Amino acid sequence: MSLGTAEALQRLLSQWKRDVLANVPPEQRAELQKQIEARADELITRASDGSTGSLFSDLMGLGKGGAPSFDDVSKPVLVQDFDESVIQTQLHAAAELYYIYQHERMKVFQVAGALLRLFHDGRMRIQRGPGARALYLLEKHHPLRYKPRDRQLAYRRAFNYGALAAPPGAVVFRNFHREFVAFVAALAQYFRDLLIGEVIRGSQTLNERPFASQATIQRLGTDMRWQLDRATYGNILALTLEVGEYLKTILDALESPDIKKAFDANTKWDVIEVVSRRYLGGAAEISQRSKMADAGRLLLNFVADNPFKTRDFRDFQTEVAPLGPVAEEWIAAYRMTPEGRAFRGVTPTLRRTLGIPSAAAAL
Structure with missing residues (x-):
């Protein structure tokens, strides 16, 4: 033509x-x-x-x-095919890696190592129960290829988390944390504004645009898709599969009744806390990290599956409707962690990320 x-x-x-x-x-x-x-x-x-x-x-x-x-x-x-030019498998692997990272911060892998040492040294009074067998088999499920250093390098590449330096030439998503916090804050702000709009109008079904912006969510989500796709090539997928299976084996072992009895615990989380206090120098933020792991994985899987091309606000609202409470849960848990105590709040964080001056600064 x-x-x-x-x-x-x-x-x-x-x-x-x-x-x-x-x-x-x-x-x-x-x-x-x-x-x-x-x-x-x-x-x-x-x-x-x-x-x-x-x-x-x-x-x-x-x-x-x-x-x-x-x-x-x-x-x-x-x-325009930029939004589709990502490998979704890698993005889903990043979501699983985030879940694994939060359990790393809970000291779950260190607890497993401490229990194995106690079991081998005869310092834990278990012998024939399911927990003893689980610990015996735990070394069989220990990752053969990806050791703690490999996990730390994966966290650095995908999220820029940890103390290890990235290998020379590796692509690192250096701005992940800032963008992820901003994305979660944008979701929370959207639903807070939507709720205010429904209260003012007195109805949920009025065909009017809510007092909120979907453009910020779409922009941050699209950029995270691209950056995570760039940073999660190589062994990230294989690592998450192997380490994820190992993490599941550890958590199943910690639910064994004889292990819980050995530490006078009611749940596996009590075991993690007691072992961390006795042998690892103190417990981590188990409650907060567990919620951040679950909510963060859900949010990153949403980012992986959504190309963020919807323009009609009603369709967009339907797509993101289940994520409002998830975003609020992640923020509530994040604010109780050491790195989250500087979180000023949803609106100030969003303004700072987007480069919008605050009202005080504008004066």
Whole structure:
């Protein structure tokens, strides 16, 4: 399709859309407009994919008829595919790695090592129960390839967490924490504003845009998808599969009744706390980290599965509706950790991330 034909078709479709929407009731206009725009884009794309277009050589004047006029040159259709140019498997692996990292911060792997030492040294009074067998088999499930140093390097590459330096030449998502906190804050802000809007209007079903912005969530989510995809190549997928299986084995072993009895514990989390206090220099933030692990994995899996292309606010609201409480849970747990105590609040954090000056600074 030539450039002149494409422009004429575009004008005709725009005029046709205005004429159709002029006679449509307001409550049906938004949905119909979306359908018309989708159909118009489809028609233009199909018309441009024909075989009548000029090649680049024709544009340069090397074709049979010499150099054509600009109106006769085929108009290229440029497709925006950036949002889809990620490997979802790697993004899901990043979500699992985040879950593993929070358990690392809970000292779960160190607790397993301490229990194995106590078991081998005969300093823990278990012998024939399921816990003794679980500890005997635990070394069988110990990761063969990915040791603690490999986990630390993976955390550094994907999240820029930990003390180890990244290997030379490795791609590191250096801004992960700032962007992830901002993404969670944007989700929380969206649903807080939505709730305020529903209270003011007195209804949840009014067809009006809520007092909130989806653009910030979409922008931060799209950027995290791209950055995580860049940083999680290589062994991250294999590492999360192997270490994830090992973590599951540890948590199952800690639920054994004879291990819990040996430490006068009711749950595996009590075992982790008691062993950490006795042998590892103190317990970590078990309650907070467990919630951050679960909520963070859910949020990162949402980022992995969502291309963030929805423009209609009602469709977007439906997509993110389950994540409002999850974001609030993550923030509530994060604020009780050492690194989260500097969290100023949802709105100040979002303003600072987006570069918006606060009211006090503006004065």
